[in-house]
Amino acid sequence: MKSYFVTGTDTGVGKTVITAAIAASLRKRGIDVGVMKPIASGVAQRTGFKSPDVKLLCESAEVNDMEDMINPIFLPLPASPYDVSKILNLKIDMKVISEKFEQLRKIHQMLLVEGIGGIMTPITKDFFVTDLIKLMNLETIVVTRSTLGTINHTVMTIEMCKKYQIHLKGLVVNYFDEKGGPAERNAPATLHEITRLPILGIIPFVKDYQKPEVMTNIIEKNMDLNSLIS
Numbered sequence: 001m002k003s004y005f006v007t008g009t010d011t012g013v014g015k016t017v018i019t020a021a022i023a024a025s026l027r028k029r030g031i032d033v034g035v036m037k038p039i040a041s042g043v044a045q046r047t048g049f050k051s052p053d054v055k056l057l058c059e060s061a062e063v064n065d066m067e068d069m070i071n072p073i074f075l076p077l078p079a080s081p082y083d084v085s086k087i088l089n090l091k092i093d094m095k096v097i098s099e100k101f102e103q104l105r106k107i108h109q110m111l112l113v114e115g116i117g118g119i120m121t122p123i124t125k126d127f128f129v130t131d132l133i134k135l136m137n138l139e140t141i142v143v144t145r146s147t148l149g150t151i152n153h154t155v156m157t158i159e160m161c162k163k164y165q166i167h168l169k170g171l172v173v174n175y176f177d178e179k180g181g182p183a184e185r186n187a188p189a190t191l192h193e194i195t196r197l198p199i200l201g202i203i204p205f206v207k208d209y210q211k212p213e214v215m216t217n218i219i220e221k222n223m224d225l226n227s228l229i230s
């Protein structure tokens, strides 16, 4: 079964929410799906997993893998990995990420890897999220907003993916409000028209986005899950 890298047009567009929701839905269909967040940055939670992203991903996928496998690198400042490494004088070891990635891939039928920030977020000075995707050699899903401004961000993201010869699976349009303005209502069709990429899902705002049982219903209704499995 194929594994996927999930990136987004920016930070906060819904990479974690969508990855977790897809993981929960695959698990409900009886697929042993693993999750990985190779690098997380931010303020560590006081209890449990340091990263709230990792917590939601693990709960949704129902996995018990060690935190240092799922999230080998946690950086304790909300900044790009390169910035954190400069500020705290740390070295980011890509080898540990590759090792844990290979191990997780062997344990599970398929793996969903959540990126960090957007496609050109620097991990080191000259190694970006694009390079991480190339290293992992995964097909990539791009999560994008549906609100005004998304066309510009999405097209730039896709063009950069093309430059790096990243294999794109398609787009997931998040936060969709069918009662939204004209830009929003048109966003999925226009994004498809311009990028020629499949729209894998159009996901609305969900108040209970942290509840896997809620999100599995949303995914089954609003996403082409079969296209990820085949």
Ligand SMILES: Nc1ncnc2c1ncn2[C@@H]1O[C@H](COP(=O)(O)OP(=O)(O)O)[C@@H](O)[C@H]1O
Pocket (backbone or CB within 6 Å): 008, 010, 011, 012, 013, 014, 015, 016, 017, 018, 174, 175, 203, 204, 205, 206, 207, 209
């Ligand atoms: N479909 C959604 N419905 C409701 N809230 C959402 C949805 N997608 C994202 N959010 C909100 O936006 C925040 C950022 O989403 P997240 O998935 O963490 O973004 P990213 O991983 O791209 O940084 C979430 O914590 C949540 O509050």
Ligand SMILES: [Mg+2]
Pocket (backbone or CB within 6 Å): 015, 016, 017, 053, 114
């Ligand atoms: Mg996230």
